[in-house]
Amino acid sequence: GNSVTQMEGPVTLSEEAFLTINCTYTATGYPSLFWYVQYPGEGLQLLLKATKADDKGSNKGFEATYRKETTSFHLEKGSVQVSDSAVYFCALSDNSNYQLIWGAGTKLIIKP
């Protein structure tokens, strides 16, 4: 069946460091891929998405490229800020229904 695997956290970085959060998936066909972010005390919100191979999703300085050959959708940011501290979830949809398959989430802590 479909599944999503994220790197375990917490990930702790200093401000202005480069960020990578790894996400790999298992799915048949051509899924859509998503990154959601959950700031402290809030619900999740969509950060970015990609719907086909080699698509790059981007938002708020974050980027992720849909790599079908490596079944990956790693999240990157060139220079993180304290305000980026949050939990990040990778998810996929097989596009046949509304359901999303979720990774376990990665907590990111940015220190000033």
Next chain:
Amino acid sequence: NAGVTQTPKFQVLKTGQSMTLQCAQDMNHEYMSWYRQDPGMGLRLIHYSVGAGITDQGEVPNGYNVSRSTTEDFPLRLLSAAPSQTSVYFCASSTWSGFGANVLTFGAGSRLTVL
């Protein structure tokens, strides 16, 4: 535009009590769902609905009941609360318009403690 509204934000129950978590959306989304979030376990789907009068079970439905009498509302009922139901609950909704279109809009969450 309020999006997805959940009430209450916080609730403390005693074992065996019942209660209803409310969820309302004003985006005319056909799909609505309930998740629970526990430390180290990510999000787990409890129940979902693809339209008024239609509901189905998710990954962890036991101990919970739902109904969907209108497009806007999707309440989650705890029939007899147990300490294992202590969690943060999120309601989420979406519409469908093709590939990758099932982007969920989440409520702010309801933190439930069962003593």
